[in-house]
Amino acid sequence: MKEGEVKIIGFLCNWCCYAGADLAGVSRFQYPPNIRIIRVMCSGRVDPVIILDTFLWGADGVFIGGCHPGDCHYMQGNYYAEKKIEMAKRLLKEAGVEPERLRLEWVSASEGERFAGVMREFTEEIKELGKIKFEKDEMEAACIAAADYRLRILATKEKELLEEGNKYGEVFTRHEMNRLLDDMVREEYEAKKILLKLKKPKSVKEIAAELNLKPNVVFRHIMDLRRYELIEVHEIRDNTPTYVAKVEEGGE
Amino acid sequence: MTEELRIGVFICHCGINIGGVVDVPAVVEYASTLENVVHAERNLYTCSSDGLESIKSAINEYELNRVVVASCTPRTHEPLFRATCEEAGLNRYLFEFVNIRDQCSWVHMHELEKATEKAKDLVRMGVAKAALLEPLEELTSEVTPSAVVIGAGISGMTAALSIAKNGFHVHLIEKKREMGGMLRRLYKLYPTEELAAEFLEQRIKAVEEHERVELHLSASIKAVEGYVGKFKVILDENGAEKSIDTGVIIVATGAKEFEPEGLYEYDGEKVITQLQLEEKLKRGDSKLDGIENVVMIQCAGARGEVVGYCSKICCMNAIKNAKLIKEANPDINVFIAHNELQAYGEEYELYYRDAKKAGVRFLRFPLERRPKVIKSEGKLVVDVFHERLQMNIPLEADLVVLSVPLVQNPDAEKLSKMLKVPLGQDKFFFEAHVKLRPVDFATDGIFLCGTAQGPKDIEESISQGYAAASRATIPLAKGYVSSEAIISSVDEAICVGCGICESVCPYGAVEVVETEEGRRAKVTGVKCKGCGTCGSSCIKRAIKMHHFTDEQLIAQERTALVTEEVVS
Amino acid sequence: MKDRAVLVIGGGVAGMQAAFDLAEAGIKVCLVERTLSIGGRMAQLDKTFPTNDCAICILAPKMMDCYRHENIEVLTLSEVTAIEGEIGSFKVKIRRKPRFVDEAKCNGCGDCARVCPMGILNKFDMDLRVRSGAYIPFMQAVPLIYALDRDKCMRCGLCEAVCGKDAIRYDQKPEIVERNVSAIIVAIGFDPLDPSGLTEYGYGRYDNVITALEFERLICAAGPTGGHVIRKDGKEVKRIAWIQCVGARDTRDNRPYCCSVCCMHATKEAILTKEHYPEAATFVLYTDLRCFGKGFQEYVNRAEDDYEVKYIRGKPGEIREKENKNLEIFYSPSSDRVEKLEVDMVVLSTALIPSEGVEALAEILGTELDKYKFFKLKDSYNPTETTRAGIFVAGYCQAPRDIPECIAHGSATASRAMEVVLGGSYDRRA
Numbered sequence A: 001m002k003e004g005e006v007k008i009i010g011f012l013c014n015w016c017c018y019a020g021a022d023l024a025g026v027s028r029f030q031y032p033p034n035i036r037i038i039r040v041m042c043s044g045r046v047d048p049v050i051i052l053d054t055f056l057w058g059a060d061g062v063f064i065g066g067c068h069p070g071d072c073h074y075m076q077g078n079y080y081a082e083k084k085i086e087m088a089k090r091l092l093k094e095a096g097v098e099p100e101r102l103r104l105e106w107v108s109a110s111e112g113e114r115f116a117g118v119m120r121e122f123t124e125e126i127k128e129l130g131k132i133k134f135e136k137d138e139m140e141a142a143c144i145a146a147a148d149y150r151l152r153i154l155a156t157k158e159k160e161l162l163e164e165g166n167k168y169g170e171v172f173t174r175h176e177m178n179r180l181l182d183d184m185v186r187e188e189y190e191a192k193k194i195l196l197k198l199k200k201p202k203s204v205k206e207i208a209a210e211l212n213l214k215p216n217v218v219f220r221h222i223m224d225l226r227r228y229e230l231i232e233v234h235e236i237r238d239n240t241p242t243y244v245a246k247v248e249e250g251g252e
Numbered sequence B: 001m002t003e004e005l006r007i008g009v010f011i012c013h014c015g016i017n018i019g020g021v022v023d024v025p026a027v028v029e030y031a032s033t034l035e036n037v038v039h040a041e042r043n044l045y046t047c048s049s050d051g052l053e054s055i056k057s058a059i060n061e062y063e064l065n066r067v068v069v070a071s072c073t074p075r076t077h078e079p080l081f082r083a084t085c086e087e088a089g090l091n092r093y094l095f096e097f098v099n100i101r102d103q104c105s106w107v108h109m110h111e112l113e114k115a116t117e118k119a120k121d122l123v124r125m126g127v128a129k130a131a132l133l134e135p136l137e138e139l140t141s142e143v144t145p146s147a148v149v150i151g152a153g154i155s156g157m158t159a160a161l162s163i164a165k166n167g168f169h170v171h172l173i174e175k176k177r178e179m180g181g182m183l184r185r186l187y188k189l190y191p192t193e194e195l196a197a198e199f200l201e202q203r204i205k206a207v208e209e210h211e212r213v214e215l216h217l218s219a220s221i222k223a224v225e226g227y228v229g230k231f232k233v234i235l236d237e238n239g240a241e242k243s244i245d246t247g248v249i250i251v252a253t254g255a256k257e258f259e260p261e262g263l264y265e266y267d268g269e270k271v272i273t274q275l276q277l278e279e280k281l282k283r284g285d286s287k288l289d290g291i292e293n294v295v296m297i298q299c300a301g302a303r304g305e306v307v308g309y310c311s312k313i314c315c316m317n318a319i320k321n322a323k324l325i326k327e328a329n330p331d332i333n334v335f336i337a338h339n340e341l342q343a344y345g346e347e348y349e350l351y352y353r354d355a356k357k358a359g360v361r362f363l364r365f366p367l368e369r370r371p372k373v374i375k376s377e378g379k380l381v382v383d384v385f386h387e388r389l390q391m392n393i394p395l396e397a398d399l400v401v402l403s404v405p406l407v408q409n410p411d412a413e414k415l416s417k418m419l420k421v422p423l424g425q426d427k428f429f430f431e432a433h434v435k436l437r438p439v440d441f442a443t444d445g446i447f448l449c450g451t452a453q454g455p456k457d458i459e460e461s462i463s464q465g466y467a468a469a470s471r472a473t474i475p476l477a478k479g480y481v482s483s484e485a486i487i488s489s490v491d492e493a494i495c496v497g498c499g500i501c502e503s504v505c506p507y508g509a510v511e512v513v514e515t516e517e518g519r520r521a522k523v524t525g526v527k528c529k530g531c532g533t534c535g536s537s538c539i540k541r542a543i544k545m546h547h548f549t550d551e552q553l554i555a556q557e558r559t560a561l562v563t564e565e566v567v568s
Numbered sequence C: 001m002k003d004r005a006v007l008v009i010g011g012g013v014a015g016m017q018a019a020f021d022l023a024e025a026g027i028k029v030c031l032v033e034r035t036l037s038i039g040g041r042m043a044q045l046d047k048t049f050p051t052n053d054c055a056i057c058i059l060a061p062k063m064m065d066c067y068r069h070e071n072i073e074v075l076t077l078s079e080v081t082a083i084e085g086e087i088g089s090f091k092v093k094i095r096r097k098p099r100f101v102d103e104a105k106c107n108g109c110g111d112c113a114r115v116c117p118m119g120i121l122n123k124f125d126m127d128l129r130v131r132s133g134a135y136i137p138f139m140q141a142v143p144l145i146y147a148l149d150r151d152k153c154m155r156c157g158l159c160e161a162v163c164g165k166d167a168i169r170y171d172q173k174p175e176i177v178e179r180n181v182s183a184i185i186v187a188i189g190f191d192p193l194d195p196s197g198l199t200e201y202g203y204g205r206y207d208n209v210i211t212a213l214e215f216e217r218l219i220c221a222a223g224p225t226g227g228h229v230i231r232k233d234g235k236e237v238k239r240i241a242w243i244q245c246v247g248a249r250d251t252r253d254n255r256p257y258c259c260s261v262c263c264m265h266a267t268k269e270a271i272l273t274k275e276h277y278p279e280a281a282t283f284v285l286y287t288d289l290r291c292f293g294k295g296f297q298e299y300v301n302r303a304e305d306d307y308e309v310k311y312i313r314g315k316p317g318e319i320r321e322k323e324n325k326n327l328e329i330f331y332s333p334s335s336d337r338v339e340k341l342e343v344d345m346v347v348l349s350t351a352l353i354p355s356e357g358v359e360a361l362a363e364i365l366g367t368e369l370d371k372y373k374f375f376k377l378k379d380s381y382n383p384t385e386t387t388r389a390g391i392f393v394a395g396y397c398q399a400p401r402d403i404p405e406c407i408a409h410g411s412a413t414a415s416r417a418m419e420v421v422l423g424g425s426y427d428r429r430a
């Protein structure tokens, strides 16, 4: 894609949206050439890590196309996709990127015209938002957070927690769920940002200053990260320990 | 894998379909500069015999171990190119398809330069994915040698009987107490004018007598599980629950007549539908005592009035009933107010002429000026704007018959959800391909026929019934189906046995089992349909969705965004 | 022991579908096609209604699937000359005309075609393009094996000299092969009517009156003009009219039937014209618009609303050619008026009639034809069975139908043949 143009990456499910995109072609419905389509078998395949990685590498917009609710070729894949994309949106927000840059649409195999319409609309929207801007560290932190098991469990189990309740039989309300998600996402994201900062040895204070976080919050994260053996004490400087990330960690 | 990558890229002009928009030679030149590409060429039609030949000879000549074709859509052409690779000795999954027609040249017809840029990007992405492809093998699984046919109208009965005659057990499931469907309610049939009841009687007898047809009357589908070769259909039959194992399923649930509530003064007595007229005639009321003028109105509720489509059968049906009335009682005036007249095919045109000869009067109205029914003081007048005479003609009527379209059954939506097969915009079941696969669904092992697919006459419903039988017999006769090679697998070294994959898999294809190392998830190959939801849910990212791996998708996405080879 | 094999006559969409289904079910099929390639009429079309799918794009993979299937033997340039026996055990004689090219050796490179000095009109392109004496009918022909047109060949020997594969065989002789089969499926399709006899339209006399099938070749990118709709004098069209029911729904020549596909193919062709030439004016002159199939009405709506195709009710009484070779069409839209429409090209949606040679074939097969020479059905509402047991009929040669109906019908006959082969059902009652 030429510099200056907005770049959009689309992940389309084979059965509905990809077929709809083909039908748009067969029917010659025109739309802007900004999108590059990647075929997946099901929208449920699309991993938040991949979505965030796409932004990290410079996409101005990411489009996910799946089957209409109930039409999923694999029954519930699109439902899970929706939850995962919500998660990815929360993380985008944390990283300071407009969540509208990520869009999920249901398009059926017979909706060629609609596909072209959605493409026109989304491209317009992204053009209005302009080229994407973010701090590389922040987006990287979002990527790693998406790869972390805690958020992955939450994204997948959301339905269960809402409908059947947790291990103690407590059923969550939508509101509680949203708060839980917001909190968890923020926590994870902060932790991952700290982890990234620790590519070079740093003390709690230094990190708190760099990331504009409260030292006690940073300290809590540091303890967690140590527990999971993601970081280690580097040295003790003037009675203050500095920490550093263990090698080979840090996600892709 | 330490083998040296040798990728061949084939770019199709598709006549001018691609070549007229995308600068194909430029894309070829560009492709040949990409990493690992040892050969790039263009073909007028890559899918023609000579195109395929040149793929094969290039595989040999350049010792290609990955092939990329940039042309139309994998949805129609991937099997062909995969098979071609295989013929040249390359594993069929070492092939990558790039769509530069349906999703590029055809949708950016007026932006030649940008379309060419996009084609280059797409080819680059394809090459990046190809570099990461791995050879895969297909698995086969056995097929339960029996069929389920849902709906015992004429199309379902035909399908069931033919499959039975092909040698397989058939469960014919009908929600009503009796077989026959729509035809049970009809009087006589066009174009033969035989009695619907007599026609049905023979057919029903043949079905009842066949040893391999098992009837389930007053039965409805509760749930459907499984996949081609191994479906399980749960029935409620007369209140009792039954479970049927079957290899294939045919949907033959028919359609119903549209109810013209609020249109043309419809009241079910003086203004009735064709079906109500049939029922009247069937009751022996063919003389229509006391009635002098009958006016039939075509396309009532169809072709843009309520539904958009033409219902195909109502013109002939009106002609039939008009002719029957006229012949039974020549004194009755019968008018048909119509727009187009669908007297298509070999026989219907003649039938239409016969009706004219019998004295049925035809008046054509333009679609923009449909007839109006005016009710005053117990009298009916149908005001028809006559297209040729360009004037209004008021017709007095004792009976107005509305030719309304066939529409989908209300419970079809539920069935479509249970079967995971789509309905189209017109709400009829939507086949796999409008031109080439008229009786298949996109889902393997499920087929359709009859008016469930769209309005059609008896002969065509029968033809489709046989067609669905043929398509359904294939896996039964083969005895096995080859399942996807594209399935997921678990890296046991990373898996912690949390079971989240098990909870998301709709096919029960991943299960957590005890191993020597502790609890680990395990994939059952033939059950897996390759959606990849488990992979994107796995908390440790331990599941690999083959052919759509994280690495492959990431390579595609990153390559799309970065023009240079800096991608790592 | 009955023969687990089926003969399919005619390699159009209907015949191919029947062959493919049977083969997939494990039954051996011998597919006999009279011309050089399978594919039938659909291969000649540009796009297909109502989706505007490119015809050859979707057909080519099917042709290849059929040809490459391990259970299908495709015999091209072949015709059935005799059958003996009965349902369950027919013995069929097939005459294979020589190709004068060794099928096993030719790799379809086309070197012979390039050196051949002869110029012959190509029937596949409706005689609108010249091919050489060594040829394939069209690019995507299956099998991709060249043939020599010996009638026109002057035996210069150039092709033999140039053929790197040493595949030219001037001395090939016709050959009779025999196959034993349990059932037979006839799917020999249709021919377009030659409208020269219908003098009011001036076909053959006027330069710019063509048939719809000729138009399909003209607008096809792979066709003789590379997709340009040009008149004899080289000008591109600006105003073009389709005339429906030419020779159809017409009692004069005993062709009262409706061909069922022409209203829609005219609509398609008008849309395609507008796509190529947005400025062009397009007219369809018709009697009744037969838009009864799935998605057809919607297609016509699009033609009218999005492509400004003008539908005019009225069958022309006469067409006159002007000095500039434009055409004046006279028709009457209402009872008291005659109107004139001037265009620069007229496309005739001619009647579609049973294929040439259908009578001879019916005689060989011992099956009856109906009064229009379509294959007669044993009884009504039984759309697959001819008057002879074990012989089934698929596609247009039984009655008018479009491609998806032909495909369904092809599959339908396959199931009937499976009843015989798999189920051992020789009972004639349905």
Ligand SMILES: Cc1cc2nc3c(=O)[nH]c(=O)nc-3n(C[C@H](O)[C@H](O)[C@H](O)COP(=O)(O)OP(=O)(O)OC[C@H]3O[C@@H](n4cnc5c(N)ncnc54)[C@H](O)[C@@H]3O)c2cc1C
Binding pocket: B150, B151, B152, B153, B154, B155, B156, B157, B173, B174, B175, B176, B179, B180, B181, B182, B183, B186, B188, B189, B190, B191, B219, B220, B221, B252, B253, B254, B255, B256, B257, B274, B275, B278, B313, B317, B320, B406, B409, B411, B415, B449, B450, B451, B452, B456, B457, B458, B459, B461
């Ligand atoms: C008024 C009228 C007159 C007609 N006259 C003629 C004529 O003269 N000549 C002609 O050729 N055609 C005629 N037709 C068209 C003809 O009726 C249809 O072509 C034919 O009935 C289609 O058969 P079918 O089996 O597809 O569907 P149907 O006849 O509708 O049968 C469908 C069957 O499926 C059952 N079913 C539906 N849903 C379920 C479910 N969920 N589970 C189990 N079972 C289910 C229904 O109870 C029914 O028995 C006429 C149609 C109408 C409306």
Ligand SMILES: Cc1cc2nc3c(=O)[nH]c(=O)nc-3n(C[C@H](O)[C@H](O)[C@H](O)COP(=O)(O)OP(=O)(O)OC[C@H]3O[C@@H](n4cnc5c(N)ncnc54)[C@H](O)[C@@H]3O)c2cc1C
Binding pocket: C009, C010, C011, C012, C013, C014, C015, C032, C033, C034, C035, C037, C038, C039, C040, C041, C042, C045, C047, C048, C049, C050, C078, C079, C080, C187, C188, C189, C190, C191, C192, C212, C213, C216, C261, C265, C268, C352, C355, C356, C357, C361, C394, C395, C396, C397, C401, C402, C403, C404, C406
């Ligand atoms: C101008 C035009 C445009 C059309 N456009 C469309 C469209 O857009 N969409 C659509 O759905 N339909 C369209 N149709 C209709 C479509 O072409 C037919 O429905 C379809 O091709 C018929 O298929 P078939 O297999 O029955 O016959 P055919 O395609 O005619 O195939 C018959 C085959 O049998 C062979 N054969 C004939 N005689 C013998 C013999 N004696 N022995 C051996 N082989 C023999 C022939 O060579 C041929 O290969 C169009 C038709 C026309 C004329």
Ligand code: SF4
Binding pocket: B298, B299, B300, B302, B303, B309, B310, B311, B312, B313, B314, B315, B316, B340, B341, B342, B403, B405, C292
């Ligand atoms: S078949 Fe006739 S009455 Fe029915 S919708 Fe079509 S044109 Fe109207």
Ligand code: SF4
Binding pocket: B344, B345, C244, C245, C248, C249, C257, C258, C259, C260, C261, C262, C263, C264, C288, C289, C290, C349
């Ligand atoms: S389909 Fe249309 S043009 Fe063709 S014969 Fe029928 S009415 Fe005439």
